[in-house]
Amino acid sequence: MSKKEENKEIKEEKEEQSLTNLPGVGAATVEKLEQAGYTDFLSIAVASPAGLAEKIGMTASAARKVIQAARSSLDMGFETGDILLEKRQQVEKLKIPSENINQLLGGGFETGAIVEAFGPYGSSKTQIAHQLCVSCQLTGGTAVYIDTENTFRPERIVQMAKAAGIDPQEALKKIKVARAYNSDHQMLLAEKIEELIKEKDANVKIVIVDSLTAHFRAEFVGRGTLADRQQKLNRHMHILSKLASTYNICVFVTNQVMAKPDMFFGDPTEAIGGHIVAHNSTFRMYLRKGKKGTRVAKLVDSPNLPDSEAAFVITEDGIKDV
Numbered sequence: 001m002s003k004k005e006e007n008k009e010i011k012e013e014k015e016e017q018s019l020t021n022l023p024g025v026g027a028a029t030v031e032k033l034e035q036a037g038y039t040d041f042l043s044i045a046v047a048s049p050a051g052l053a054e055k056i057g058m059t060a061s062a063a064r065k066v067i068q069a070a071r072s073s074l075d076m077g078f079e080t081g082d083i084l085l086e087k088r089q090q091v092e093k094l095k096i097p098s099e100n101i102n103q104l105l106g107g108g109f110e111t112g113a114i115v116e117a118f119g120p121y122g123s124s125k126t127q128i129a130h131q132l133c134v135s136c137q138l139t140g141g142t143a144v145y146i147d148t149e150n151t152f153r154p155e156r157i158v159q160m161a162k163a164a165g166i167d168p169q170e171a172l173k174k175i176k177v178a179r180a181y182n183s184d185h186q187m188l189l190a191e192k193i194e195e196l197i198k199e200k201d202a203n204v205k206i207v208i209v210d211s212l213t214a215h216f217r218a219e220f221v222g223r224g225t226l227a228d229r230q231q232k233l234n235r236h237m238h239i240l241s242k243l244a245s246t247y248n249i250c251v252f253v254t255n256q257v258m259a260k261p262d263m264f265f266g267d268p269t270e271a272i273g274g275h276i277v278a279h280n281s282t283f284r285m286y287l288r289k290g291k292k293g294t295r296v297a298k299l300v301d302s303p304n305l306p307d308s309e310a311a312f313v314i315t316e317d318g319i320k321d322v
């Protein structure tokens, strides 16, 4: 298939999912829907008629029709266990040179999942992101990197690639990096990733958003805007989550934890984005500095793995066990 044909195919698929296919929904309503956070069929399918009617300014019966149409066009049914097992068998576990961290995650960074690394400044979130870009190439994968803090360093990739026995120039060619200038730009870039994934022989195995939350935190200040921020962040993570499961990719996101000097009780390691980010992440790793320059990763809230810890170090060659 030529590039042009492929692009056409992508466009056609997009059109098929367009909200304008819903009954009584034109461009103006789509805009209202999107502003209210209803960006895809699923978000509409699970909405309540009264809620949708109020937010969009349509009658309840019109809202009901829209919801019904969204539901029937979605494959929202049950799947049999054997199909689910088959999907599970396609899951790959991407390994980095720290066996401690791999084991903490049950064997490696899972494709089809979102892995969130949260921790204070300097806890190695970005270093692990770089490591994943290199390590995924050992099994033929490539990486996509959304850099929001301008901390991606090709020089660091060169060091890690050399240590992994990969030609550094080749390694760099297999990492597509985009700098995101604000949260809207970041969300737009996330939507573009699908096109990169579909490119011939792309074999994207890892998608990185480093940092997931920095722009959101900076742009939405004050209590009044918190709900807006959470809604937008939720939408962003929804897109990432869909990429992970549709294309069997590991999405690695980083989240800086703020020190809360006014907090004496409760969890001091609470991450930005609160339950929205936590809910959307399949694996959550808390990173902190340990003794003598080491780092410690702790798995939290995992549904099927023990909450345990792994110690590691950052070396010139990359992430290694102590």
Ligand code: ADP
Binding pocket: 119, 120, 121, 122, 123, 124, 125, 126, 127, 128, 159, 314, 315, 316, 317
């Ligand atoms: P975060 O993203 O969590 O803020 P980073 O991933 O940027 O933190 O981690 C920064 C740490 O990585 C620093 O302590 C720095 O010393 C260490 N580091 C960066 N590059 C190297 C290297 N080439 N060799 C050893 N340590 C490094």
Ligand code: MG
Binding pocket: 125, 126, 127, 149, 151, 210
């Ligand atoms: Mg960082």
